[in-house]
Amino acid sequence: MATASNENDIDDFLSGRGHDTDSPGWEESYNKKQCPDCGGLHETDASTCSVCGWSPRAD
Numbered sequence: 001m002a003t004a005s006n007e008n009d010i011d012d013f014l015s016g017r018g019h020d021t022d023s024p025g026w027e028e029s030y031n032k033k034q035c036p037d038c039g040g041l042h043e044t045d046a047s048t049c050s051v052c053g054w055s056p057r058a059d
């Protein structure tokens with residue numbers, strides 16, 4: 001559930017909770033990245049999900 005707005009607020013929120021904001025949110029399956037949102041599989045160099053548009057947290 002990525003929202004374009006309030007991104008900085010979310011960063012602060014997660015950082016405050018000790019969440020690793022550097023870690024991408026991809027799941028891994030069969031040596032591919034799997035979108036945690038729709039389950040779509042992507043090559044390991046994928047930066048966004050081409051199926052649903054999800055992307056891991058980037059700075």
Ligand SMILES: [Zn+2]
Nearest residue numbers: 035038049052
């Ligand atoms: Zn997806």
